[in-house]
Amino acid sequence: MDVLQVTVLVLVAAGALLVVRTRDRFRLVLVLSVYGMLLAILFFVFQAPDVTLSELTVGAIALPLILLLTIAKVRKPE
Amino acid sequence: MTPRQRLWLFALGAAGLVACYLWAFAGLPGFGNYPGPYGPAIMSRVIAQTNATGAVSAINFEYRGFDTVGEEFILFTAAAGMSVVLRRLRGEREGQSSPAPEAASRERPATSSSVRVVSLLLVGPTAVIGWWLATHAQTNPSGGFQGGVILATAFFLVYLSGEFIVFRRLRPDAVLDVAEAVGAGGFAAVGVTALALSLPYLYNYLPLGTIPGAVSSSGTIALISFLVGIEVAAAFVLIIGELLDQTLLRRGVHGEGSS
Numbered sequence: 001m002d003v004l005q006v007t008v009l010v011l012v013a014a015g016a017l018l019v020v021r022t023r024d025r026f027r028l029v030l031v032l033s034v035y036g037m038l039l040a041i042l043f044f045v046f047q048a049p050d051v052t053l054s055e056l057t058v059g060a061i062a063l064p065l066i067l068l069l070t071i072a073k074v075r076k077p078e
Numbered sequence: 079m080t081p082r083q084r085l086w087l088f089a090l091g092a093a094g095l096v097a098c099y100l101w102a103f104a105g106l107p108g109f110g111n112y113p114g115p116y117g118p119a120i121m122s123r124v125i126a127q128t129n130a131t132g133a134v135s136a137i138n139f140e141y142r143g144f145d146t147v148g149e150e151f152i153l154f155t156a157a158a159g160m161s162v163v164l165r166r167l168r169g170e171r172e173g174q175s176s177p178a179p180e181a182a183s184r185e186r187p188a189t190s191s192s193v194r195v196v197s198l199l200l201v202g203p204t205a206v207i208g209w210w211l212a213t214h215a216q217t218n219p220s221g222g223f224q225g226g227v228i229l230a231t232a233f234f235l236v237y238l239s240g241e242f243i244v245f246r247r248l249r250p251d252a253v254l255d256v257a258e259a260v261g262a263g264g265f266a267a268v269g270v271t272a273l274a275l276s277l278p279y280l281y282n283y284l285p286l287g288t289i290p291g292a293v294s295s296s297g298t299i300a301l302i303s304f305l306v307g308i309e310v311a312a313a314f315v316l317i318i319g320e321l322l323d324q325t326l327l328r329r330g331v332h333g334e335g336s337s
Contacts, residue, residue: 050219057227069321
């Protein structure tokens, strides 16, 4: 395991904590998107480029987009 | 049960979990050591058998193609279910005279010029990358699924740039429904065609080409990846589009009359 892999693993662990600790729903979606990006980098560093592409598209694009739209729909008008 | 007893119960459970966890970790293979026979077996045969240099695509669309058909139809069913549920809701909302007046009165910030310019600039490159990924599964570690999602992203960039009317015209539901069905059904049909030729289901019956890693090589792998790309792109535009319509209806913006 080299330095880059350890660094990315630590970053992913920190990112997961951040996702759990975020309370505001809108902010959570943005944090989740960044976390998906981190996971994609993790997969890339561990030599799985195909999983990287899948994680990038689903974790960083599709899931946050769907969540964002759902929140916009169910949000109470202020 | 007193809080003290509860704490003891938790400590007991946590200790058990930690012990089992450490035990399981001790039995893991060393870092970077893949002990299974499947990977090396595939790697030594994949290029000779399929002429595809994208080994992962060869596994997804050939060696375990039957699994992938199932996964494909999971997404297909999800998109279909979403359309069934949300389109009915949309019709109900439209019957009302004033949809969500309190939401309609809310101020909506105009799209800033920088967002518009950047998203419009990104539409072309995104579409090209998506298309390239969906059609080059046989040569590199891409595939129809990733390509399809990125292709769908190109459509959302059009929306993000504030061109809502263009976005509505770009995604006529009838065309998307057909594209999704053709993509999903085409995958299954490739398999059934093999049966008609009295070969096993999803057998690679197309010419494999002569050059390993060429775009025209790998027979059905390239074809299936392309079909998956169409299906996934259509499914994602449908799903997000339905959700967008819901959100916009709440805001009181009707896009229905224009299309």
